[in-house]
Amino acid sequence: MRYKYAIRSAIQGVARHKSRSALTILGIVIGVASIILIQSVGSGAQGLILDQVQGLGSLTVTIMPGRPQSGPADGANSFSDSIKDREVEAIRNTANVPGLTNVTPTLFIPGSTAYGTETYEGTIYGTAPGFASILSLEVAEGDFITDQDVDARASVAVIGHTVREELFGESDALGQRIRIGNRSFRVVGILEEKASALFVEPDKVVIVPYTAAQSYLSGSDYYNMVFGQAVSEDQLDAVQADIERTIRDLHDITDPEKDDFDVGTQKELAAQIGTITDILTYLLSSVAAISLVVGGIGIMNIMLVSVTERTREIGLRKALGARSGDVLSQFLIEAVILTSVGGIIGIIAGAVFSLLAAFALSTFVGLNWSFSFPVTAAVIGIGTSAAVGLIFGLYPASQAAKKSPMEALRYE
Amino acid sequence: MSLIEVKDLRKVYGEEESQTVALGGVTFAIEKGEFVSIMGPSGSGKSTLLQILGFLDKHTGGTYVFEGKSSEQYEDDELAAIRNEKLGFIFQAFNLLPKTTVLENTVLPLMYSDVPEREWEPRGRRAIEAVGLGHRINHETGKLSGGEKQRAAIARALVNDPEVIFADEPTGNLDSRSGQMVMRTIQELNEKHGHTVILITHESATAEHAHRIIRIRDGRIESDEPVRNRRRADEAFDK
Numbered sequence: 073m074r075y076k077y078a079i080r081s082a083i084q085g086v087a088r089h090k091s092r093s094a095l096t097i098l099g100i101v102i103g104v105a106s107i108i109l110i111q112s113v114g115s116g117a118q119g120l121i122l123d124q125v126q127g128l129g130s131l132t133v134t135i136m137p138g139r140p141q142s143g144p145a146d147g148a149n150s151f152s153d154s155i156k157d158r159e160v161e162a163i164r165n166t167a168n169v170p171g172l173t174n175v176t177p178t179l180f181i182p183g184s185t186a187y188g189t190e191t192y193e194g195t196i197y198g199t200a201p202g203f204a205s206i207l208s209l210e211v212a213e214g215d216f217i218t219d220q221d222v223d224a225r226a227s228v229a230v231i232g233h234t235v236r237e238e239l240f241g242e243s244d245a246l247g248q249r250i251r252i253g254n255r256s257f258r259v260v261g262i263l264e265e266k267a268s269a270l271f272v273e274p275d276k277v278v279i280v281p282y283t284a285a286q287s288y289l290s291g292s293d294y295y296n297m298v299f300g301q302a303v304s305e306d307q308l309d310a311v312q313a314d315i316e317r318t319i320r321d322l323h324d325i326t327d328p329e330k331d332d333f334d335v336g337t338q339k340e341l342a343a344q345i346g347t348i349t350d351i352l353t354y355l356l357s358s359v360a361a362i363s364l365v366v367g368g369i370g371i372m373n374i375m376l377v378s379v380t381e382r383t384r385e386i387g388l389r390k391a392l393g394a395r396s397g398d399v400l401s402q403f404l405i406e407a408v409i410l411t412s413v414g415g416i417i418g419i420i421a422g423a424v425f426s427l428l429a430a431f432a433l434s435t436f437v438g439l440n441w442s443f444s445f446p447v448t449a450a451v452i453g454i455g456t457s458a459a460v461g462l463i464f465g466l467y468p469a470s471q472a473a474k475k476s477p478m479e480a481l482r483y484e
Numbered sequence: 485m486s487l488i489e490v491k492d493l494r495k496v497y498g499e500e501e502s503q504t505v506a507l508g509g510v511t512f513a514i515e516k517g518e519f520v521s522i523m524g525p526s527g528s529g530k531s532t533l534l535q536i537l538g539f540l541d542k543h544t545g546g547t548y549v550f551e552g553k554s555s556e557q558y559e560d561d562e563l564a565a566i567r568n569e570k571l572g573f574i575f576q577a578f579n580l581l582p583k584t585t586v587l588e589n590t591v592l593p594l595m596y597s598d599v600p601e602r603e604w605e606p607r608g609r610r611a612i613e614a615v616g617l618g619h620r621i622n623h624e625t626g627k628l629s630g631g632e633k634q635r636a637a638i639a640r641a642l643v644n645d646p647e648v649i650f651a652d653e654p655t656g657n658l659d660s661r662s663g664q665m666v667m668r669t670i671q672e673l674n675e676k677h678g679h680t681v682i683l684i685t686h687e688s689a690t691a692e693h694a695h696r697i698i699r700i701r702d703g704r705i706e707s708d709e710p711v712r713n714r715r716r717a718d719e720a721f722d723k
Contacts, residue, residue: 077595080595081595084584088582088583088584384579385581388579388581389592389596390540390564391538391540391567391573392568392573392592392593392596392640393564393565393567393568393569393593393597393644394564394568394596395560395564395565395596396560396561396564397561398564398596476540477540477541477567478535478540478541
């Protein structure tokens with residue numbers, strides 16, 4: 073029964089000092105708001121990246137040179153030359169890997185493309201016809217590169233929408249000759265506009281046959297990545313195992329730990345990216361959680377001042393019959409009310425800022441960003457704020473409860 | 485059995501060498517329904533005595549028996565309950581909560597009692613009307629005059645219908661007219677409602693409203709005599 077009145081006294085206590093109460097809870101508001109914002113933006117970013125991974129198609133298999141990455145990239149992988157024609161031929165052989173089609177060896181070459189006085193800086197993709205179906209690229213004008221182009225090392229190029237605009241403006245691009253590196257290539261196709269998928273921005277690509285890229289641009293005989301597609305989803309695991317076995321045989325590797333290549337699927341990639349963004353989100357959230365502790369200390373500080381300042385009130389209450397327990401619960405409840413209100417305001421502020429961020433990212437940056445409200449984080453946020461009030465309010469409240477009614481009345 | 489009995493009551497502040505003796509052994513008894521003034525100059529120990537009698541502070545020697553039970557036998561929470569149910573306090577500085585109404589202040593002791601909530605308002609209202617403050621019931625205490633503030637404090641002191649009302653210099657912060665009104669209210673509480681009143685003051689004019697005056701000086705009783713020509717606050721007020 074008495075707790076009801078302790079709650080009432082606490083509400084009155086908070087309401088009597090409105091501006092101080094507002095300042096007191098600011099730390100909690102900021103802490104909870106940043107946790108909500110980070111969680112919401114984190115899950116938005118994750119959704120965005122996973123969308124791109126899914127753009128790769130669930131049947132896609134990638135083979136990359138270098139050790140499988142278990143932690144952060146160590147740089148050496150990018151320069152590994154373990155995937156060459158020999159390996160590509162071996163996995164193309166249906167006797168080795170029966171369920172794999174569309175084997176597409178690919179090189180990524182940073183460089184510039186020029187037409188007349190206009191130049192475009194970007195990545196040149198040396199690849200095969202299968203690249204179009206794997207990334208679902210559509211040709212707007214002309215044709216994609218063909219197997220004949222690959223076999224003939226033809227100096228032909230397919231360019232993305234943005235590249236076309238940068239180099240040619242309004243004039244005709246098809247059939248024109250552009251300069252890539254030191255060699256002249258004929259534009260045979262222009263891609264349709266398309267949103268980016270798996271870190272490839274189709275509007276910004278310059279695609280040439282991989283044979284031509286090796287001979288005229290990179291001067292090397294290895295590939296940065298080989299794409300392929302499994303014939304069906306149930307064959308995906310078998311295909312992955314077959315590729316691994318084939319290349320291990322070729323490289324005389326008996327211990328899978330010593331692999332000098334990495335076979336990946338969309339599912340794996342999605343899981344990896346999910347883990348990375350989760351870790352980032354938790355890391356940032358724990359930084360934000362520190363501000364809750366700081367906010368809690370602020371509350372303790374102001375509550376201590378408040379207890380001193382309200383010594384007379386405490387003494388009066390005790391003189392009128394309040395027990396130490398009544399005073400303790402009143403001040404403890406005041407602290408919990410303050411932090412909980414702070415938590416609720418923080419959740420609202422965090423949701424508003426996340427919504428604004430989502431709006432800005434999708435409207436001004438043009439990302440396919442979806443807003444999500446992190447319900448779990450909100451529940452944890454309120455719970456944590458209340459707990460912060462309980463923990464940091466305990467000391468000031470016990471100081472208040474300890475005061476003798478006589479000392480309290482004498483205090484001027 | 486007297487309501488209050490003290491024997492050789494002592495109060496010493498501080499440790500060892502820096503000790504201050506506030507009460508050096510006082511003995512008296514107060515009967516139910518009495519109106520007693522405790523009078524003395526500042527530093528005489530009269531406030532210390534009131535704090536001990538009101539269970540706001542603890543004595544360091546002698547005995548204090550309240551309603552036949554020695555004060556040492558009470559736990560802290562029992563003392564809180566006694567202060568709540570049996571004692572009412574009126575302070576020189578009013579000690580009202582700011583930014584709350586007269587009614588809210590008056591019902592404050594009820595919050596710490598077993599009185600059910602539905603009785604709070606009627607009881608608060610009755611107490612406020614008893615001190616003649618009915619027209620100010622929902623006013624914020626900060627906006628009242630000094631005399632009105634003290635009467636609001638009296639309403640709070642009697643809302644729980646206490647056995648004893650302690651008044652510590654109740655007129656000290658008031659002009660003489662407001663002081664007279666407060667004294668009239670206190671006299672009425674004693675005579676019409678039968679509350680025992682213990683009044684602390686340094687003015688003999690105020691002290692003479694009681695049946696009996698205990699004079700203290702330097703922590704000891706100087707005299708303990710009945711008042712022969714008792715002052716009537718209502719007469720003085722009517723003049």
